[in-house]
Amino acid sequence: MKILNKILIANRGEIAVRVIRTARDLGYRTVAVYSEADAGALHVQEADQAVCIGAAAVGESYLVPEKILDAAARTGADAIHPGYGFLSENSAFAEACEAAGIVFIGPRSEAINLMGSKRLSKIAMIDAGVPCIPGYQGADQSDDTLLAKAEEIGFPLMVKASAGGGGRGMRLVFEQAELAEQIRTARSEAESAFGSGELILERAVIEPRHIEIQVFADEHGNAVYLGERDCSIQRRHQKVVEEAPSPFVDEELRQRMGEAAVNAAKSCNYRGAGTVEFLVDSDKNFYFLEMNTRLQVEHPVTELISGQDLVEWQLKVAAGETLPLTQEQISLKGHAVEVRLYAEDPRNNFMPQTGQVRQWTIPQREGIRMDHGIQTGQVVSPHYDPMIAKVIAYGSNRTEAIRRLASAVEDTQLLGLNNNKLFLQNVLRHSVFAKGEATTAFIEQHFTSDVSMDQKTPSALTLARAAVLYFQRGVESSVERASITRPTPKGYHYQLEFDGKATAVKLLEIESASGVTAFEVTIDDASETVELVSMTEGQALMIHNQVRESLAYSFDGKQLYIDDGCGHFILEDVTHKPAAAAGGAGSGQVKASMDGAIVEVLVEEGARVDAGQTLVVLEAMKMEHPLKAGISGVVKSISCSAGQQVKSKQLLVTVEADEDV
Numbered sequence: 017m018k019i020l021n022k023i024l025i026a027n028r029g030e031i032a033v034r035v036i037r038t039a040r041d042l043g044y045r046t047v048a049v050y051s052e053a054d055a056g057a058l059h060v061q062e063a064d065q066a067v068c069i070g071a072a073a074v075g076e077s078y079l080v081p082e083k084i085l086d087a088a089a090r091t092g093a094d095a096i097h098p099g100y101g102f103l104s105e106n107s108a109f110a111e112a113c114e115a116a117g118i119v120f121i122g123p124r125s126e127a128i129n130l131m132g133s134k135r136l137s138k139i140a141m142i143d144a145g146v147p148c149i150p151g152y153q154g155a156d157q158s159d160d161t162l163l164a165k166a167e168e169i170g171f172p173l174m175v176k177a178s179a180g181g182g183g184r185g186m187r188l189v190f191e192q193a194e195l196a197e198q199i200r201t202a203r204s205e206a207e208s209a210f211g212s213g214e215l216i217l218e219r220a221v222i223e224p225r226h227i228e229i230q231v232f233a234d235e236h237g238n239a240v241y242l243g244e245r246d247c248s249i250q251r252r253h254q255k256v257v258e259e260a261p262s263p264f265v266d267e268e269l270r271q272r273m274g275e276a277a278v279n280a281a282k283s284c285n286y287r288g289a290g291t292v293e294f295l296v297d298s299d300k301n302f303y304f305l306e307m308n309t310r311l312q313v314e315h316p317v318t319e320l321i322s323g324q325d326l327v328e329w330q331l332k333v334a335a336g337e338t339l340p341l342t343q344e345q346i347s348l349k350g351h352a353v354e355v356r357l358y359a360e361d362p363r364n365n366f367m368p369q370t371g372q373v374r375q376w377t378i379p380q381r382e383g384i385r386m387d388h389g390i391q392t393g394q395v396v397s398p399h400y401d402p403m404i405a406k407v408i409a410y411g412s413n414r415t416e417a418i419r420r421l422a423s424a425v426e427d428t429q430l431l432g433l434n435n436n437k438l439f440l441q442n443v444l445r446h447s448v449f450a451k452g453e454a455t456t457a458f459i460e461q462h463f464t465s466d467v468s469m470d471q472k473t474p475s476a477l478t479l480a481r482a483a484v485l486y487f488q489r490g491v492e493s494s495v496e497r498a499s500i501t502r503p504t505p506k507g508y509h510y511q512l513e514f515d516g517k518a519t520a521v522k523l524l525e526i527e528s529a530s531g532v533t534a535f536e537v538t539i540d541d542a543s544e545t546v547e548l549v550s551m552t553e554g555q556a557l558m559i560h561n562q563v564r565e566s567l568a569y570s571f572d573g574k575q576l577y578i579d580d581g582c583g584h585f586i587l588e589d590v591t592h593k594p595a596a597a598a599g600g601a602g603s604g605q606v607k608a609s610m611d612g613a614i615v616e617v618l619v620e621e622g623a624r625v626d627a628g629q630t631l632v633v634l635e636a637m638k639m640e641h642p643l644k645a646g647i648s649g650v651v652k653s654i655s656c657s658a659g660q661q662v663k664s665k666q667l668l669v670t671v672e673a674d675e676d677v
Contacts, residue, residue, distance in 0.1 A: 017336045018119060020095045021045060024088045025063070027099030028078065029389035030405060031311075032059035035097050038327040047091045049084055051077035053397050058389045065091050072399045078102045081109045085116055095119040095334060097327075101182075101401065104310040105132045121334040123309045127284040131307040135178040135216050141304045144283050146276055149295065149303045151218035153178075159199060162217060166195055169219050175199055177206030178214040181308065182401075183253030184639065185209060188220060205640050208615070221303065223457040224295040225264050226250065229277035230318045230326075233286040234333045240343045241274035242322050245314055247293075249443065251366065251459050257443060258314035259353040260321050263414060263452030269300050280307060288333050289315075289326055313356070313406065316385060320352035320410040351414040353421045355444065357388075359402040361434035362469045363583070368402040368637040370611045370664060371395070374432030374570035374577050375554050383410045383417070384424045396433055398611035398636040404430065407440075414452070418444055429568040431554075431577040431584065438583045439468040467582075474514055474585045480537035480544040481558060481580055482587050483510050483521040485569055487535070488551050513590045530559070603646050606669040608662045612636030616658055619669070623651045631669050632656065649673045 023039050024047040025032045036046045036059065048063035053072035060066045067087035070077035077083065079102060088096060096113055098104035098121070107125035114120060122128070131137045135153040142148050151173070152165035166173055166189075175198055177185025185206030187198040203213040226247045233239040246262030247255045261270070277292035291312045293305040315326050329340060359369040373394045378386045388405030396402070407425050411417030422444040425437060448454055448462050463469075474482070487508055508523040521539050528534035534547045547559035557566050567580040574589040615633040619625060630642040631651070652672040656662060 018334070020119060020331070020335050022047060022091065022093045023095045023097055023121070023331070024049065024084070024091065024093035025059070025097050025099060026078070026084045027097075027102055027104075028054055028057065028059055028400065030387045030403070031099040031101075031313075031389075033062050033389045034387050035099060035327055036062045038325055039097075039331065042328060042331060044331070047087065047093050049078070049087050051399070053395070053399060056394060058391050058394075067091065072397060074102070074399060081106070081112050084109075085112060085118070088116070088118055093118065095121055095331075097121040097330070098310065100308075100310045100313060105180075105308070107132065119334050121288065121330050123287045123290065124285065127286050128309045130284050131290075131309045133178050133214070134176055134306055135214060137307060138216065138304065140283065141280065144279065146280060146304045147302060149218045149221060149305075151216060153216045157214055159196065162199055162215065163192075163195060166217055167192065169217055172220040172222070174218045174220050175202045176216050176218065177202060177210060177212070178216050179206065179212040180210035181306065182209075183250075185215070186253045201640070204615075208635060208640070221295045221297060223455040224248075224297055225262070226255075226293065226305075226456055227262055227265060227273065227296050227302070228291050228293040228312070229273050230312075230315070231277050231281045231286070231290045231292060232326075232329055232333070232339055233281050233288065233290070234339045235287055235336060236338050238339045238342075239278045239281050239286065240339060240341065240346060241277050242318050242324065242326075242346055243348045244270060244273060245312075245317055247314065248456050249449065249454050249458050250456050255314065255356065256440070256459070257353065257355055257449070257454075258317055259351065259414070259417075260317040261348060261351065264296070269296075269302075273302055276302075276304075280304070289330050313403075314354050316387060316406065316408045317352035317354050320385070320408065321348045321350055322346060323349070350410055350412050351417040352408060352410045353414075353417045353444075354406055354408040355421065355425060355440045356403050357405045357407060357425070357428065357430065357440065358436045359396045359404050359433050360436055362436050362439040363434070363472050366436070367609055367641070368398070368639065369396070369433040369435070370398050370636075371433040373430070374572065375429055375568060376431075377429040377568075378405075379424050379427045381420075381424070383420045384408070385410070386424075386428075400637065402637045404435065415450075418450065426581070429554075429579070431568055431570045431579060434584050434586070436468075437579070438581075439466070442466050442468050471583065473517075474587070475582055476537075476539045476542040477544050477546075477560065478578065478580055478582055478585060479512055479519060479521055479539050479587075480535075480546050481556075481560075481567060482512060482576055482578055482585075483508075483523050483537055484535055484546050484548050484558070485551070485556060485571075485576060485578070486510060486512075486589055487523055488533075488548060489571060509591065510589060511591045511593070513588045514585060518590050532559070604649060604652075604671040604673055605667055606631055606643050606645060606671065608634060608664055608666045608668055609641055609643060610634075610636050610664045612641070612662060614656050614658050614660045614662060614668075615640060617654060617656060617669075619651050619654070621651050621654055625649065625651060625671060631671075634662070643668065645669075645671050647671055647673050 022045040046063045048066040069083040103109040107129040110120045110125040175187040207213040230242040245260045249257040291308045294302040296302045385408040409421035425441045510521045511518045524536040549557040570577040576587045632643040634641045649671045652670045656668040
């Protein structure tokens with residue numbers, strides 16, 4: 017037994033908050049580390065002590081082992097919990113902790129090193145007799161070898177970064193002609209994200225289930241599994257919905273996969289929490305995918321159906337205790353479902369978003385758990401993953417859990433930056449998901465035309481509601497106007513701008529039978545009648561088509577952040593703003609899509625380019641984003657360079673149209 021008293025959490029955001037709360041409940045003192053960008057973050061406030069470890073960039077703070085170990089020494093921490101991401105699967109960091117006399121709350125470095133490499137772990141699993149997908153996991157990483165091996169494997173195939181996860185450095189390739197470019201971009205993304213450009217190739221398993229098994233092992237030779245999680249609904253290999261148990265897995269398959277996962281853990285002398293991931297085909301054949309040597313993002317669904325606190329288990333194992341339960345004592349009850357709330361814009365190809373959280377309100381009700389690390393006023397920066405929170409629901413059965421979760425997502429209020437809230441609730445209410453029939457192809461097959469992605473501009477009703485909010489705000493901010501009695505209906509005109517395009521909106525005050533303020537709002541040829549019942553700070557109550565409901569909003573000067581159930585929109589009142597030159601689609605200006613760093617500039621001044629050609633690669637929120645020419649022409653000027661930090665909407669490249677050359 018080791019005596020542990022103070023735990024440093026080498027992470028940020030919701031996982032840091034989550035670990036701190038369990039540690040505190042068990043009587044441990046806690047230490048947070050934070051970058052300069054996170055000085056006001058929730059995890060810093062939750063901990064007993066906190067140490068600033070550097071600048072916002074992860075390479076200068078959260079990914080620097082020496083700074084974290086120094087923080088542990090300064091505060092007297094005797095154990096470090098790495099959370100997930102960052103240094104959680106860094107074997108050198110685990111070794112450094114042990115060398116410094118600090119307990120690393122995770123597996124031994126040997127297991128991390130083996131399982132952290134898709135290439136090496138796959139070789140080990142093949143040797144251990146675990147079913148694996150045919151592919152190439154050799155040491156020769158030359159492009160020529162990869163291209164040749166791909167032909168042997170056949171298409172479609174997966175190109176995967178050997179290190180790391182989260183969909184980064186991963187590509188699905190259908191044809192030989194596109195393979196070389198996909199290898200190049202996958203390698204570049206992997207090197208940037210994980211510091212290793214090593215790749216493996218695998219035959220693509222089409223429309224599989226993604227099923228993972230939660231395992232736990234202690235230092236006394238005991239190992240157990242705590243059921244499975246179904247993570248089949250994915251977008252770009254990023255998990256969207258996770259649930260436990262899987263609607264596809266029966267008891268016999270659960271036992272076979274569980275025992276295989278435990279054997280995998282025992283084969284590498286594992287310790288602590290781990291997850292063995294499998295792809296499962298329609299005939300219930302399963303294939304080893306990878307092992308994550310850490311706590312998973314989706315661990316709450318396992319906690320809810322097992323009644324166990326997995327962080328508590330981690331702390332007990334780290335202290336040298338035996339596992340709290342044997343395999344026979346573990347029982348699963350009910351159903352749990354989780355979704356990840358992201359700062360991203362589904363209407364714009366899920367582009368990550370940055371900005372200030374203007375309003376953050378979460379539902380408090382039976383069966384709902386919210387793991388998050390944000391608060392109103394906090395800035396979501398480009399330096400970190402865009403996940404805002406995890407919303408989790410538990411029910412006595414799957415239908416109840418899904419219904420609770422969809423309602424909780426809808427009632428969560430996040431204003432200030434575009435997000436995937438509407439996308440998530442629509443996924444949860446889709447008939448294919450409700451039937452338990454979703455595979456990894458669900459989004460592509462059943463969800464590509466959903467309104468959460470297709471509605472690129474606010475509806476007439478959303479604009480009408482926004483105009484009413486602008487009007488009422490103007491009334492309430494002016495004593496003179498507020499005291500005026502209007503004996504006759506009056507019209508008001510607004511120009512409301514969204515994404516660079518202004519729309520004319522006309523309000524006409526009309527009489528209402530209910531006695532509340534009412535308006536007839538005209539946008540182009542559409543007309544909507546909206547009644548304003550009340551308007552308090554951040555919340556308005558309106559009636560439309562005899563239906564009364566509330567909506568969330570926030571003002572920042574002339575900007576309005578609004579979510580009326582049709583998605584999050586950022587509008588600006590440009591009624592009195594001078595007319596600007598036309599731009600937008602087809603413009604020769606290539607601007608930064610968000611705050612980030614320039615990875616590569618692919619053209620030179622004077623070069624001839626085509627519309628749709630990638631000119632600049634921007635890195636933000638741990639992903640690479642190609643910025644493309646809006647028109648064909650000649651590059652007139654370049655105002656950025658590789659490595660440069662840029663702000664959202666900053667001009668990077670100017671292209672002069674063909675007819676002007």
